[in-house]
Amino acid sequence: xxVKIGIxxxxxxxxVAIIGPHVAPYDPSTSSSAVLQGPSGAHLFGTTLLGQxxxxxxxxxxxxxxxxxxxxxxxxxxxxxxxxxxxxxxxGPVGEGxxxxxxxxxxxxxxxxxxxxxxxxxxxxxxxxxxxxxxxxWAFGARVIRAQTLSLKSRDWVEAARATGDAWPRILFNDLxxxxxxxxxxxxxxxxAFSILTETGLEFLGLGNxxxxxxxxxxxxxxxxxxxxxxxxxxxxxxxxxxxxxGLCLALVNFGIDERGNARLQRAWxxxxxxxxxxxxxxxxxxxxxxx
Amino acid sequence: xxxxGRKLGxxxxxxxxxxTVNFAIPRLMPGNAVDGFLGRIGGRLSGRALKALTVTLxxxxxxxxxxxxxxxxxxxxxxxxxxxxxxxxxxxxxxxxQSLPWTLVLVGVSTIIAFVxxxxxxxxxxxxxxxxxxxxxxxxxxxxxxxxYFWFGLxxxxxxxxxxxWFPSYGGYxxxxxxxxxxAFLSSAFTHAVLPATTIVVTAMGAWLVxxxxxMVNTIGEDYITIARAKGLSGSAVMWRYAAxxxxxxxxxxxxxxxxxxxxxxxxxEVVFSYPGIGDVLYQAIANRDYxxxxxxxxxxxxxxxxxxxxxxxxxxxxxxxxxxxxxx
Numbered sequence: 011x012x013v014k015i016g017i018x019x020x021x022x023x024x025x026v027a028i029i030g031p032h033v034a035p036y037d038p039s040t041s042s043s044a045v046l047q048g049p050s051g052a053h054l055f056g057t058t059l060l061g062q063x064x065x066x067x068x069x070x071x072x073x074x075x076x077x078x079x080x081x082x083x084x085x086x087x088x089x090x091x092x093x094x095x096x097x098x099x100x101x102g103p104v105g106e107g108x109x110x111x112x113x114x115x116x117x118x119x120x121x122x123x124x125x126x127x128x129x130x131x132x133x134x135x136x137x138x139x140x141x142x143x144x145x146x147x148w149a150f151g152a153r154v155i156r157a158q159t160l161s162l163k164s165r166d167w168v169e170a171a172r173a174t175g176d177a178w179p180r181i182l183f184n185d186l187x188x189x190x191x192x193x194x195x196x197x198x199x200x201x202x203a204f205s206i207l208t209e210t211g212l213e214f215l216g217l218g219n220x221x222x223x224x225x226x227x228x229x230x231x232x233x234x235x236x237x238x239x240x241x242x243x244x245x246x247x248x249x250x251x252x253x254x255x256x257g258l259c260l261a262l263v264n265f266g267i268d269e270r271g272n273a274r275l276q277r278a279w280x281x282x283x284x285x286x287x288x289x290x291x292x293x294x295x296x297x298x299x300x301x302x
Numbered sequence: 303x304x305x306x307g308r309k310l311g312x313x314x315x316x317x318x319x320x321x322t323v324n325f326a327i328p329r330l331m332p333g334n335a336v337d338g339f340l341g342r343i344g345g346r347l348s349g350r351a352l353k354a355l356t357v358t359l360x361x362x363x364x365x366x367x368x369x370x371x372x373x374x375x376x377x378x379x380x381x382x383x384x385x386x387x388x389x390x391x392x393x394x395x396x397x398x399x400q401s402l403p404w405t406l407v408l409v410g411v412s413t414i415i416a417f418v419x420x421x422x423x424x425x426x427x428x429x430x431x432x433x434x435x436x437x438x439x440x441x442x443x444x445x446x447x448x449x450x451y452f453w454f455g456l457x458x459x460x461x462x463x464x465x466x467x468w469f470p471s472y473g474g475y476x477x478x479x480x481x482x483x484x485x486a487f488l489s490s491a492f493t494h495a496v497l498p499a500t501t502i503v504v505t506a507m508g509a510w511l512v513x514x515x516x517x518m519v520n521t522i523g524e525d526y527i528t529i530a531r532a533k534g535l536s537g538s539a540v541m542w543r544y545a546a547x548x549x550x551x552x553x554x555x556x557x558x559x560x561x562x563x564x565x566x567x568x569x570x571x572e573v574v575f576s577y578p579g580i581g582d583v584l585y586q587a588i589a590n591r592d593y594x595x596x597x598x599x600x601x602x603x604x605x606x607x608x609x610x611x612x613x614x615x616x617x618x619x620x621x622x623x624x625x626x627x628x629x630x631x
Contacts, residue, residue, distance in 0.1 A: 012441075110312070110315070113312065113316075114315065114316045114319050117316055117562075117608060117611055118316070118319070118320060118562075118604055118607075119565045119566070119603060119604055119607045120562055120566070121562075121569060122565065122566075122569070122599070122600045122603045122604065123604075125569075125584060125588060125596065125600070126327055126596050126600045127327060129588050129593075129596055130327065130593075207448075210450055211450065211451070211566060211570055214450075214452050214570065214573075215570070215585060215588060216588065216589065217588065229450075229456075232456065233452075233573070237456075241464065241465070243460065246453070246460075247457075249453075250449070250450055250453030250454075250457075251453075253448075253449075253453065254445065254449040254450065255448075256448075257447075257448020257449070258441075258444060258445050258448045260448070261444040261447070261448055265444070268516075
């Protein structure tokens with residue numbers, strides 16, 4: 011149920027991103043004399059300090075915002091697989107070394123690092139922003155994938171493959187990867203949410219490309235022009251709310267993946283209260299059900 | 303004790319990595335960013351100040367990279383970070399020294415409150431999973447942890463400071479007060495801190511709420527909970543002393559990881575509220591492309607996060623006896 015809401019929300023937002031630029035009623039950068047007006051028939055989301063149409067900015071900005079998020083998440087997930095799987099599968103210096111690298115990157119705070127790096131590259135394009143975010147945010151996924159690889163490594167079918175002398179690339183693809191897919195997809199979705207938050211944070215601070223429209227740049231201008239001081243809620247509410255909704259939808263989809271994979275949580279959702287839980291635990295021999 | 307030793311070793315390695323990354327970044331960046339900066343500020347500096355800058359940014363010297371690195375390490379050890387362009391002619395260390403306490407107090411207090419509130423709510427939601435409380439709290443937790451931190455800050459300012467006028471909308475204290483341990487200053491500092499702190503607390507507590515709730519649900523299935531109930535212990539006794547205590551452990555471990563998020567949230571919140579902490583200093587530095595200040599702030603923030611992580615890890619080892627022998631928990 012939750013998953014359906016999540017996926018539905020994502021589909022809607024992606025459609026907005028794709029169709030947006032073609033449907034936008036105005037050019038988002040065109041200023042006009044209709045300054046700081048609330049929502050109206052002519053301007054669905056109102057206007058900015060320069061008389062620009064907020065709705066058009068929102069529609070045009072949707073695509074780049076999502077694109078950077080997916081690009082960064084793609085890069086981060088790829089790196090996290092490349093580092094996470096070997097660090098879990100191989101013991102010894104290789105495994106320990108890769109784990110150490112992951113832990114170091116995990117602990118370094120990402121936003122300050124990104125601020126410094128992007129600060130040296132003023133007005134960078136989105137591709138660069140996505141690349142840099144991807145290169146610094148892979149560590150969490152790597153750790154999760156490593157834990158899952160460790161757990162899979164000792165399963166019977168992997169042991170059997172190793173015993174019969176399969177080469178490790180084959181083991182990787184045939185035996186480990188199927189078990190890793192839930193973890194990888196959950197990690198990817200989390201990464202998208204994180205990347206979008208980070209990207210908008212950086213743009214809010216003025217580090218993105220200010221001449222291109224994204225939701226983050228919109229929020230930069232609201233801060234710059236003190237929209238909240240003037241009470242222009244129509245300007246800053248839509249982009250922020252949309253970002254929050256994307257994050258929420260991704261979290262809901264992740265929730266769903268989690269529930270399907272975690273048997274205990276699955277049981278929990280179907281039951282009401284603890285008493286019923288305990289009442290079911292009579293041993294099978296006495297006529298009760300086994301806890302599956 | 304071995305476990306603590308390993309942790310310390312790891313944090314030493316990470317500290318070295320952070321310092322080295324800080325050294326490497328300006329030297330790896332393309333273009334004339336560094337030369338441009340030295341051009342803007344070099345004319346006004348002389349002697350030691352200019353030398354300190356060159357050591358930090360590394361432009362135009364004829365020394366080998368390795369000897370540059372050694373001078374860099376030496377100046378870090380003596381807290382010589384150079385002169386700031388934004389706050390000229392203040393040295394970077396002075397600027398950081400003035401703003402860091404504000405951030406430490408704000409972030410420290412907010413994080414503790416967020417952790418406690420989030421964890422308690424997570425315990426309640428997890429214990430009564432499937433019930434109304436859980437159905438409300440968990441999506442709420444998921445939503446607030448997906449919100450952009452600064453956006454929530456903007457809304458808080460708009461509603462509580464501008465519209466309702468309950469709290470001041472910017473600054474750390476009333477400028478007409480003299481700084482010091484007097485009542486008037488402290489109370490103005492407090493009222494100025496309420497809104498930023500609330501922003502950080504609300505945005506940070508979501509993750510702990512949801513995490514704790516999931517761990518509670520997992521823990522409830524354990525046999526020792528069943529035994530405790532069978533022995534006749536009251537619901538709340540089992541909930542707090544058995545389930546919550548054990549479910550708490552991964553949250554403490556996760557505390558260290560969440561610090562990165564909290565720091566990011568704090569930086570953005572300080573910008574929204576113009577709160578005179580280190581996040582606001584960083585923002586000014588970005589606007590002016592003030593590289594020595596930017597890098598010094600990055601280093602300080604990173605080292606602070608590492609220190610907090612170390613404390614959290616030691617606390618974890620102290621809380622969980624299984625971790626003490628150096629084994630995997």
